[in-house]
Amino acid sequence: MSFRAPSLSIALRGSLRLRLLLGTLVWIAASIMVAGWALGGLFRQHVAAQFHAELKTHLDQLAAHLVLEQDGRVSLSAAQSDPRFSKPYSGVYWQIDQVGQSGNNVFGLLRSRSLWDDVLEVPSDTPMNGEIHQHRVSGPGNTTLGMVERVVSLEDPPPGQAEARFRLIVAADERQMLEPVERFNGMLWLTLGLLGGGLALVAVIQVLIALVPLRRLHGALAAVRSGRTLNLEGRFPGEVQPLVEEFNTVLAQNAEVVERARTQAGNLAHALKTPLSVIANAANGKDSELAHLVTSQVEVARKQIDYHLSRSRAAASVRIPGVRTPVFPVLEGLVRVMKRIHADRNIELTILPSSEQVMFRGEEQDLQEMLGNLLDNACKWASGRVDISVSAEEPYLTIVIDDDGCGIAEAERLRVLDRGERVDELTPGSGLGLAIVNDVMRLYGGRLEFVDSQLGGLRVKLTLPMTD
């Protein structure tokens, strides 16, 4: 048993349901045991009292019929009214003993016919006049009898004779009393058993129903984690609602902390860039070792700032749940920017029309960051044309950017995706653009592919999941 106790306590600690159920079931079982024991005892007492009362009635009748003859013998003036006294071994008996002066008792002076030729062995106590004693004695045929006795003295004994005292005994088979008790007990335990079973069933159902809000809470939490909702939603019972509200407060606080950290990271990055500009410009055009060192290190610092800033932005935003961004307005805004900043290159940017309103699962800024860098690259490499097409096929959103530039050799394509890798050092740009796209795309669980374009250049295919 000693090795079972810890496993039970672990199970109890592990399951609220088990705890509630076990408590209730133990209580139900205890109540039913006590009720059964108490009711059974009460009924037994009642039946026993009735049994003895009946015996006493017979005893009174016997006393009333007792007559002392002239010759000193005793007889009964009438037969006992209960016919069972006349039926041999019926289980109901009477007997009259004579109590002698000095203990020389005569047993079985008169007996009921039912006793046949048996004589009841009675403990030899001598009740005072009028006292009624109860005993249990063994009777004929190995039965146990319940018995009452009293002693009567007949007054006015015939002259010359001593006062005669007689002991009157009425006995009955205890089975007559026990049988209804057993029947009652059987019914009682059956009823109580049904009651207990019913209560246990109700307890189980109650515990299951009571714990339903916990399962709902679990569902709501899962929705928050997977990003379908921002908060725990729905009304919960009064006992759970404060917990839900506290949790929502924690979520809101968390989002605020993330937002603040992001803002601060952004502020730090922007604050650093101005002094970097000053240093870079001061070193610019000077032909000394120091100036070259400063120029190259400023470039390194700028790349690091850009990369980590965009990473922190993306990492912070990707799990802000429930956010959806329409794709086309973002593309249109970026195309306006491309037309301006690549105005000298006269590139024709076309967004191929689509009838659907396509949504991106995530933050607008992250989509802008990915598409901005991809479009910027396409415009840098294109000779005159960039086509953009968007398609949504559950569960993926696909954005394809084609250019008519010189493309990238297959062997180079993987290398280009690496952080900071530039294919052609002569093309302006930090080279971090694609690395940022790659990072953000991975945070969203997307895929980036480079293939040959029908336009002659590179086709960039960005695939992003549309559902959580």
Added chain:
Amino acid sequence: MRVLVVEDEPTIASQLTEALCAAGYAVDVVGNGVDAHFHGGDENQPFDAVVLDLGLPQMDGLTVLKKWRAAGRTMPVLILTARDNWHEKVAGIDAGADDYLTKPFHMEELLARLRALIRRAGGHASAELVCGDIILDTLHSRVTVGGQTLTLTSHEYRVLDYLMHHSDQVVSRSDLIEHIYAQDFDRDSNTVEVFIARLRKKLPEGVIETVRGLGYRLVFPASS
């Protein structure tokens, strides 16, 4: 050509001024948004381009730009800022900017982009402005006549530069003054005539024509 530099960081402002002056521009510098709004919005102060920082004291750069555009100011604006995400680039372009450059920047790139902006604003597609024999190379601030390099002072260059950017128009004297001097420069209207006279000596005869009461105009000499 006159450029307004809006930049609150004094070191960067002075580096920009130095580089722009060296490239032949007249430069005005303001350090906050309210001044920028006032100067850039003043029709009597026609700027040929603006270099605009976004994070400005008193009034944000984007707000300044929107107010200029709402008031009908059309000069090309190049945003120069540390804010480098695409979200902000879209916001900048949509507010009316013509180009967007992020800090830290290469001065050469800034100059190249600014030149391109001014050129496009004047409807010129090439970095070289051509008037007959006269070729003005905006990239290297160099003027050649019939293949021979002219030596010009910076003010002479600015006058010729402005005239060549507006080669099909009559340019008034006050226009010239506004575009070759920074605001705080001690202006003497006579000096424009002095520069014109000096240019006339260096250029082929009859190239700069005086239109009485209106100003000056470049005359396309028949190619020799």
